[in-house]
Amino acid sequence: MATTRADGLPFLPGNSFHDPTKTRYHVSNTLKFKNGYAQQHSPVVGLGGDMLTANQLSESDLDELANKMPTLTYGQAKQSPPETFVPAHLAFDKKVLKFYGYFKETVHESPQEFYRVRPVEVFYYLEDDSISVVEPHVENSGMPQGKLIKRQRLPKDDQGNHWHWKDLNVGINAVFYGKSFRITNCDKFTMNFMESEGLVLNEPETAPKDPYTDSRKQPLRSYTTRSDFDKLKKYLELDRKVLRFYCVWDDRDSMFGEMRPYVLHYFLVDDTIEIREVQKPNDGHDPFPVLLRRQRLPKNRSDIHSSFPMIVMELTDHEVKEWFNPQDFAIGKTLFIYGRRVLIYDCDDFTKNYYRQVFGQTSFEPIPVSGLASELPKMKLPPYNGFGSLEDSLQNCLSLVPQPPKKDFIKMLENDHKILRYEAMMESERPDERNRRFIISYRLSDDMVSIFEPPQRNSGIIGGKFLEATRISKPNSSVENPDFYGPSDFAIGATIQVFKHRFTITNCDEYVLKVLEQNSDQYPLSTINSIRAAHQKTQ
Structure with a gap:
């Protein structure tokens, strides 16, 4: 139903009329100020102060709007699409x-x-x-x-x-x-x-x-060149001027060392040094005239910084702290040149005049030098270190090229194939080793002993060679002069200690008794009687 105005006409297009008497056309404010802040405000009147009836809702209209569900009128709202997955x-x-x-x-x-x-x-x-x-x-x-x-x-x-x-x-x-x-x-x-x-x-x-x-950011070194005496002036004034010193190399502390004469030349033009050997006919030395070629000589070549790579670089003026100069040379002074002890005992006339004019020296008394080679020390044999046999270690000390130790060929020819065999048993705290039986063979040709263990059934021990042929020293004997076991020590009932193993001689063959009786003057009577008594019991 159409809304009507106060004059009773319907509010339809064509029925609205303009009031010619109206003069107010101002717009109502939609904002109001409270405590200095602008706030939104709904106007109550319209243009020119006319009352607004369209926006005035009654309580029933408000209740209807509160209970109204939009989904019943407009349908279900569309859901927003899901966000795109980004890996x-x-x-x-x-x-x-x-x-x-x-x-x-x-x-x-x-x-x-x-x-x-x-x-x-x-x-x-x-x-x-x-x-x-x-x-x-x-x-x-x-x-x-x-x-x-x-x-x-x-x-x-x-x-x-x-x-x-x-x-x-x-x-x-x-x-x-x-x-x-x-x-x-x-x-x-x-x-x-x-x-x-x-x-x-x-x-x-x-x-x-x-x-x-x-440390690397430190400023570079600065050098000041002397201007009062340059290289050209030094060359013009000191060229062909050489100081000559007579000296000897005292090498008597080493084997076959002696006092060897040399001449030391000091070249003033460039402060270089040369050492030449004084050759004598039939002196027994190789013809090497120059001991030290012409060069600048440092006082201590090892006194340089530890980080300097000496294996790949040569020494320069920056590394060497002190060089030899004319003030370091004097008669009677000992110099150490690359580990050699050199004594200056005299000099020539030009050198004497130079030291008188420059340094004011007046005494140039020569020193007599003469001496023979030092006495040869006697060779002392080092103690035995336990490696190898004693005879082989001794040959390494007697010659530069070791020779095999000499053998007693007469004894080997007389006693060839003569072997003394003994039967022995092992002394041990373990019960399973007390029943072990051994055959000890003694070779008269070279005094070597070998031990063999015969296999026994159900003993649990594999028999065979127990000890290779070797010389056995007695216990508590010295290492340098050992006392070895011999036939006189192999008596019946005697105990033989072989490398911390103890063996008791229980029996021997008849050949042992025969050899000992034939040479009864070389063996003790107690050993022969023990072997003879053992054979009589077995018979």
């Missing part, structure tokens, strides 16, 4: 966290430094949680640099866990494969990412200074 390798592609840090490397070979501080950069790749550690390249550092740990997932502990970006922070020690890296700072992207994930980063730190790098 991690696409979402975090080319997103890398960068941390700055360092690690300390201990130095054992150099006396100048104890450790080095080596800076590193730790990259964390968010797409696959992998980590790489790279050391920035430093020019002329002398150390291999670059990628220390290639990109991979790094294990954190023994339980199979790996390092995650949540475990990284500034001011912590990260241990990768047993090496501790100190993280000091990170870049801006890493800081923003950590803050967006709710992680608070620690305050950045400064890496300690590397003492070796600081």
Whole structure:
């Protein structure tokens, strides 16, 4: 039903009329101010102050609107489409966290430094949680640099866990494969990412200074060239002027050493030294006239810095601290030239005049030098070390090329194939070894003893050769002069100790008694009687 106005006309198109008497056309305010702040306000009147009836709802209308369900009128609302799935390798592609840090490397070979501080950069790749550690390249550092740990997932502990970006922070020690890296700072992207994930980063730190790098930043050496006496003036004034000293090399402390005469030349033009040998006819020395070629001679060649690579580089003026000069030479003074003890005993007239004019010396009394070779020391044999036989060790001391020890061929020819056999049993605290039986063979040709164990059934011990043929020394005998066992010691009932094994002689064959009776003057009577009594019992 159409709404009617106050004049009774329906409110339809064509029935609205303009009031010619109306003069107010102002717009009502939709905002109001409260405590200085603008607040939204619904107007009550319209243009010109006319009352608005369309927006005034009654209580019944409000209740109807409150109980009205939009879904019954407009239907079920459409659900928004789900968000598109983005994989991690696409979402975090080319997103890398960068941390700055360092690690300390201990130095054992150099006396100048104890450790080095080596800076590193730790990259964390968010797409696959992998980590790489790279050391920035430093020019002329002398150390291999670059990628220390290639990109991979790094294990954190023994339980199979790996390092995650949540475990990284500034001011912590990260241990990768047993090496501790100190993280000091990170870049801006890493800081923003950590803050967006709710992680608070620690305050950045400064890496300690590397003492070796600081030492390399020292200023270079500066040298001042003397201008009052340059090389050209020195060459013009001192060319062909040579100081000549007569000296001897005292080598009497070594074997066949003697006093060998030499001439020492000191060239003033370039401060070089030459030492030449004084040759005599039929002196027995090889013709090597020059002991030291012309060169500058350092006072102590070993007094240089320990880090100087002497194996590949020669000494220069920067390494040698002191060189020999004319002030170091005087009659009666002993010089040590490359380990040789050289005594100056005289000099020529030009050298004497030079020292009078320059140094003011007046005494040039020569020193008499003469002497024979030192007495040859007597050779002392070293103690026996226990390796090999005593005779073989002695031959190594008697000649440079060892010769085999000499044998008694007469004894070998007379006693060839003469072997004395004895039956023995082992003395032992173990019951299973007391029943073991052995055959001891003694060779008269070279006094060597061999032991054989006959196999016994059901004994549990494999028989066979027990001892190779060797000479057996008696216990408590000296190592240098050992006392070996002989036929006189193999009496019936006697105990023989062979390398901590004790054997008791129980019997022997008849050939032993025959040999001992034929040479009764060489063997004790008690041994012969014990063997004779044992054979009489067996008969």
